[in-house]
Amino acid sequence: MPPVTIEAEPQPIEVGLDKTALIIIDMQRDFLEPGGFGETLGNDVSRLTAAIESCRLVLDAARRHGLLVVHTREGHRPDLSDAPPAKLARGHPSLRIGAKGPMGRILVRGEPGHDIVPALYPAPGEPVIDKPGKGAFYQTELELILRNRGMDNLLVCGVTTEVCVSTTVREANDRGYRCIVLADCCASYFPQFHEVGLAMIKAQGGIFGWVSGSGSVLAALGRPDRGCSLPRPTLRSAAKKMGSKGLHSLQGCWGRRGQLIDRISNSRLLLLGTPLAGPIRFRLGWVGLRWQR
Numbered sequence: 001m002p003p004v005t006i007e008a009e010p011q012p013i014e015v016g017l018d019k020t021a022l023i024i025i026d027m028q029r030d031f032l033e034p035g036g037f038g039e040t041l042g043n044d045v046s047r048l049t050a051a052i053e054s055c056r057l058v059l060d061a062a063r064r065h066g067l068l069v070v071h072t073r074e075g076h077r078p079d080l081s082d083a084p085p086a087k088l089a090r091g092h093p094s095l096r097i098g099a100k101g102p103m104g105r106i107l108v109r110g111e112p113g114h115d116i117v118p119a120l121y122p123a124p125g126e127p128v129i130d131k132p133g134k135g136a137f138y139q140t141e142l143e144l145i146l147r148n149r150g151m152d153n154l155l156v157c158g159v160t161t162e163v164c165v166s167t168t169v170r171e172a173n174d175r176g177y178r179c180i181v182l183a184d185c186c187a188s189y190f191p192q193f194h195e196v197g198l199a200m201i202k203a204q205g206g207i208f209g210w211v212s213g214s215g216s217v218l219a220a221l222g223r224p225d226r227g228c229s230l231p232r233p234t235l236r237s238a239a240k241k242m243g244s245k246g247l248h249s250l251q252g253c254w255g256r257r258g259q260l261i262d263r264i265s266n267s268r269l270l271l272l273g274t275p276l277a278g279p280i281r282f283r284l285g286w287v288g289l290r291w292q293r
C-alpha cells in the first residue's frame, strides 16, 4: 500500500497504512452510557457520546482498508487481585472499583458496564486488550501484538483524553510509535482537560505525537475500491430502505464525485471533499451514492 499523508498538527504526517494500527481506548458502557458509572459520579456523559460517531466512521474506514484495529478496556479481575490497593481505596465506598454499580460491578471484567458500546463493538479477530491501568501498554500484551504485526504508527481514539488516551500515547511515544490522536474521536468529561490534553501532545514540535481528526484521516484514506451503486434517484429512497436510522445511516458513504458524506444536518448532507476542504453543502438528491458495506 502506498503511504498516505494525514493533515495534522504540528505538521502533516506521512504513514504507511500497512504499518498503521487504529487503537480505540476504553469506549466502555460504564464511561459512556447514560445510567452508567460515569454518570453516577455526576459526569455529563453526552460529552463522551459525542465522540462515538466520529470513532465509528474511522473504525469503518480502517476495517475497509484492512488496518489492524485494537480495542482496549480498563478493568480488573473479579477477585480484584490485579488492582493496586491504592486504586481500590479511592472514592466513596459505594462507588469504588468492585462495588455494585448501575451496570454491574464497577470496572470488573465480564460485567455489562465493562463492555464496549455497541456502535464500536469489536469485530471477530480484532484484539481486545484488557488493561488494569490507565496506559494500554502497562501489564498487557499490546506491545507484543503491535511489534509482531510490524506497526510503527497508531491512530488513537477513545476516552478520556487526559487520562487513558494521554497515558497510552506517552507510553507509546517512549516505545517509538508515532501517535496520531484524533481530536473528535476522543473526549473528556471536562472540555478544558480535552483541549489541554491535546495541546500537550502536539506542543514543542509534537513532543508526544500529532493531533488530527476523523475528517483528515478519512480524506487521507480516500475512496476504497469496493462498493455497490445505489439506484437513482438515490438519497431519500435509499435512506428509507436503510431502516430507522434514515439519512444518518448514509454517513461514511461516498458521493458520486468521490466526496465523503460526513454529517447530516437539517436534512442536508455535509460532504467532505478530498483533499479536505471543509464541509460543502449539497441538497438531497444531488448526489449519486456508493454504499460501501
Ligand code: C5J
Pocket (backbone or CB within 6 Å): 025, 026, 074, 159, 160, 161, 163, 164, 165
Ligand atoms: C479512562 C478514566 N479510560 N478516566 N479512565 O480514561 O478513569
